[in-house]
Structures are given as structure tokens and as C-alpha cells.
Amino acid sequence: MMIRLTLFLSTVIISKSFILLPSSPRVTNANTRKASYYSNAGPDTARITSSSTCLFEDLHGAIYRKEHEMKQVNQQHSSLSDPVRMAIGYALEGESRTPLKLAKALRRTYDDPFSPDNPNFQEKTKEELGREEKLLEYGMADAVMRRGSFIVDIKRKSLSRPGETYARYDDASMVAEAMVRLGADVVFVNVDYASYGGDITELRSTVKAVRRVSKTAAVVMKDIVVDEIQLGLAKDAGADGILLIASVLGPALSNFLDLATTIGLETIVECHTRNEVQAALDALAQNIMVSNYDRLQQRYYPDQAYKLAGMFPGSGGPIICLAGGGLEDTNEMKKLLAVGYDGVVVGRAAMGSARAPEFIRAVRDRTLLPAEFSQWGLEDVEFDMDGNVMAGPRSDVPIPGDDSTSFL
Numbered sequence: 001m002m003i004r005l006t007l008f009l010s011t012v013i014i015s016k017s018f019i020l021l022p023s024s025p026r027v028t029n030a031n032t033r034k035a036s037y038y039s040n041a042g043p044d045t046a047r048i049t050s051s052s053t054c055l056f057e058d059l060h061g062a063i064y065r066k067e068h069e070m071k072q073v074n075q076q077h078s079s080l081s082d083p084v085r086m087a088i089g090y091a092l093e094g095e096s097r098t099p100l101k102l103a104k105a106l107r108r109t110y111d112d113p114f115s116p117d118n119p120n121f122q123e124k125t126k127e128e129l130g131r132e133e134k135l136l137e138y139g140m141a142d143a144v145m146r147r148g149s150f151i152v153d154i155k156r157k158s159l160s161r162p163g164e165t166y167a168r169y170d171d172a173s174m175v176a177e178a179m180v181r182l183g184a185d186v187v188f189v190n191v192d193y194a195s196y197g198g199d200i201t202e203l204r205s206t207v208k209a210v211r212r213v214s215k216t217a218a219v220v221m222k223d224i225v226v227d228e229i230q231l232g233l234a235k236d237a238g239a240d241g242i243l244l245i246a247s248v249l250g251p252a253l254s255n256f257l258d259l260a261t262t263i264g265l266e267t268i269v270e271c272h273t274r275n276e277v278q279a280a281l282d283a284l285a286q287n288i289m290v291s292n293y294d295r296l297q298q299r300y301y302p303d304q305a306y307k308l309a310g311m312f313p314g315s316g317g318p319i320i321c322l323a324g325g326g327l328e329d330t331n332e333m334k335k336l337l338a339v340g341y342d343g344v345v346v347g348r349a350a351m352g353s354a355r356a357p358e359f360i361r362a363v364r365d366r367t368l369l370p371a372e373f374s375q376w377g378l379e380d381v382e383f384d385m386d387g388n389v390m391a392g393p394r395s396d397v398p399i400p401g402d403d404s405t406s407f408l
Contacts, residue, residue: 059295062159062195062224063248070227077229087235088228092264102241102266105185105218106287106320106343108147108364146368148337149185150360151322152176153222153347154206156197160293160300160326165197167351172202173209179350180210180217183360185343188222188243191233195224200233207238220268224248231260241266241287246276247295254283268322272304277311286318289345292325300326309339330362334382337368 057065077084104110109117154172157165169175176187187210189203190196207219220241221234226248234242244256244267253269260267269285271277272294280288290305305323312321323336324345333344344363350356366382 057159057162057194058298059159059247062192063226065194066192066224066226070229073233074227074229077232084229084232084236086232088232088259088263091262100266101216102186102218102220102268103286103320105216105240106149106151106322108149108185110216111147146342146370148341148363148366148368149322149343150183150363151186151188151220151324151343151345152179152184152350152356153188153190153324153345154179154198155188155190155222155347155351157195158347159195159295160298161348166348171205172198173205175351176206176219177209177213179356179360180214182357183364184217185364186218186220188220188345188347189239190222192223196222200237203234203237203239218266225256228256228259231256231263231265235263235265239265241268243267243289244269245295246271246280253279253285257283257285272301274308274311277308281311281319287320287322288312289322289324290341292323292327302326305336305341306339309336309341312340330359333359333363337363 079085080089104117152175154175156167156169167175172189176189179187187206189206190198191200191203193199203219203221210217210219218240219238220243221230221237221239222243223230223234225231225242225244231242242260242265244253244260246253246269249256257267257269266287267285268287268289269280269283270289270291271280272291277288277290290308292302292304293300294304305325309321309323312319320342321340322343322345323341324347326348327333327336327344327346328349333346336344346359350359
């Protein structure tokens with residue numbers, strides 16, 4: 001009888017994809033940071049929050065939990081007049097559609113002196129127009145120097161490193177504002193408490209904080225998206241975009257992309273394998289992030305993004321490609337940008353680290369060769385903002401009089 005009971009309990013634990021931590025104390029409602037994940041969440045959700053924080057959870061367990069949570073969220077927002085329900089119930093067309101703020105931030109069109117998005121827009125000279133004509137004649141109209149973008153993934157912890165706390169802060173909005181002031185182009189705000197230590201209220205406060213200090217920086221809601229109502233939560237909170245995970249959504253990815261486009265919400269699709277990238281391309285995803293972390297196997301593959309860099313079109317195309325997952329060194333970031341990625345996503349290395357300003361400068365204070373030249377073996381050649389070759393790498397070189405680390 002005891003053996004049968006043991007086997008039954010083991011089966012239940014494995015089926016939920018949870019691994020119990022014998023040394024971890026049970027977290028009660030008294031010391032739980034937030035009472036619930038979402039605004040107006042009921043007591044059942046609060047119980048899930050408090051009980052889930054004492055467990056290690058893999059992707060399957062997170063999806064199972066998330067589906068259960070979203071059933072409750074759908075019930076809370078079931079009214080047709082509910083703002084969240086209305087956010088996914090109306091199609092935006094024509095002038096009512098919001099500009100592609102996320103895409104512009106990732107491409108840094110605001111920093112292009114000849115782009116209409118730049119407040120200090122300049123007319124092109126005759127020499128520049130003549131150069132464009134020659135490039136067009138040779139089929140290289142888009143082969144221009146690029147600008148890399150820096151994206152900060154704000155989180156206290158992660159599914160990829162169970163049991164580890166990256167940083168401790170009162171609200172993600174404070175971190176987001178500091179990062180944007182340092183030059184970050186986009187911030188990810190994690191709203192899943194059990195997996196990342198954040199919630200939807202932090203997304204709302206972050207949107208307000210970022211809007212105060214920057215007209216160009218974008219805010220992206222990061223969550224384990226399993227239900228369409230989550231797109232409504234992101235839209236209602238004022239986020240510019242939402243992260244969709246290819247390994248979570250599978251064949252449903254195209255449906256979520258279609259709905260997001262309809263309601264005017266931009267997306268970033270996280271992929272890890274070649275098949276996932278191809279599926280995202282086939283679904284006409286415009287912003288794709290290749291992660292070095294395999295969520296299914298729970299393992300890091302440091303060169304995965306580097307290996308898949310050749311799957312994307314060249315410079316100026318409709319696809320914006322990003323790389324992330326365990327990036328902790330400026331040389332890694334430069335290498336990925338040199339092989340064609342438009343930006344890098346940095347989480348753990350930037351959270352609570354005095355090197356955050358260095359990371360941001362290493363990405364933003366330089367220009368990049370067109371993606372078409374990424375296979376020419378010029379990864380170690382660096383160019384300044386004017387397109388001139390630098391004397392050498394500028395990593396770990398502090399700027400005289402720079403007090404940008406004072407917030408850490």
C-alpha cells in the first residue's frame with residue numbers, strides 16, 4: 001500500500017512538471033510580494049501565487065499553470081464592456097492605427113539624421129542622393145550602415161535559472177526609467193510572478209515612467225502567453241508590444257500574430273531552433289528574437305543565435321532580428337551585431353550590474369556594416385557613429401566624468 005501511494009504521488013508531481021525544493025521554506029501570503037498577478041485578481045489566483053513560489057517549474061508546468069490562471073482572468077473580464085475585452089474586440093484601421101513605435105525603436109530610426117522620424121531631420125545633399133542612385137543601380141539600395149539597439153529584459157528571476165534571484169527592486173518602473181536614461185531602446189517587463197517575479201501593475205507603472213523620460217523608447221510585455229486575453233491585458237496597460245514564445249504557441253502562433261496586428265499591438269517572436277525561426281518567418285512575423293536558451297530542454301546553447309544568423313533577410317528588409325539568452329559580455333554582443341542582428345536582449349547581466357552603462361554604450365555608440373557583409377570575416381572591425389574604423393575595442397573603458405552608474 002505504501003509503494004502504491006508513493007508511486008501515485010510521484011506520478012502527480014511529474015505530470016505537473018514540478019520539482020519540489022526540500023530546503024525552500026513555504027512562502028505565505030504575509031511575505032508574498034504581490035497578492036496576485038493581475039489587477040482585480042481573485043483569491044484563487046493569490047493562492048496560486050503564494051504556493052508556486054516554493055517550486056521549481058519547467059516550461060510545461062508554467063504553461064499548465066498559466067492556462068489555469070487565464071481561465072480565471074477570462075471570467076473576470078467576461079463583460080463586453082470590459083476595457084480588456086474591448087482591447088481585443090476592435091480592429092484598428094487607417095489613422096486610428098498606432099505607429100510602429102517598437103519597430104522604430106529597434107531600428108533606431110529616430111537616430112537617423114535623414115529619417116522623418118528624427119526630430120532634427122535633415123535633407124540629403126546632392127552627393128548623398130548620387131550615392132543612393134549608384135547603390136540602387138547595383139541592387140544595394142539598402143546596404144547602408146546599421147545602428148544596433150539595446151533591449152533590457154527586466155526581471156527578478158527566471159525559469160532558465162531556478163532558485164536564483166538576479167536583482168531586488170521595489171518596482172520595475174524604476175529600473176526601466178534608469179535604463180532608458182542610460183540609452184536603452186526597449187525594455188521588457190515580465191508580468192508572471194511565479195516565473196519572473198513581476199506583475200501587470202508593474203507594466204502599467206513602467207509605461208508611465210518610460211513615457212515621462214523618452215518619446216522613442218518602447219515597452220514590451222513579457223509573459224508566458226497562452227490565451228488571447230493576454231494580448232488585451234498588454235494593450236489595456238499601454239504596452240507597445242508583447243513577446244510571443246514559439247515553443248509555447250506552436251501552430252497557434254499565426255493566430256496570435258493576426259490578432260495582435262488587428263488590434264494594433266506589435267509583437268516579438270522568441271525562437272530557439274531553425275524550425276521555430278522558419279515557422280515565425282512563414283507566419284510573417286516582423287520582429288524575431290533568437291534565444292540561446294532552449295526552454296524545452298532547459299539548457300543554454302551559447303552559439304545558437306550565431307548559427308541561425310543567416311536565416312534572415314539583409315539590411316533594411318521587413319524582418320528585424322534580435323539575439324538574446326545568456327549574453328554577459330560586450331564581445332558577445334558585438335559579435336552578434338556584426339553577423340547581422342539588429343539588436344541584443346540582455347537580462348541577468350544588466351540587472352543590478354554596474355556594467356549596464358558599458359553594455360549599452362558598446363551596442364549604441366557605433367555603426368554596423370550592412371548585414372550583406374556579415375560573412376566577410378569583419379566581425380572584429382568596429383566603426384564609430386560616422387562610419388570610420390575605430391582604433392580598437394572600447395570595452396571596459398570608462399568615460400571621464402561619467403556618473404551614470406550612480407543609480408546602481
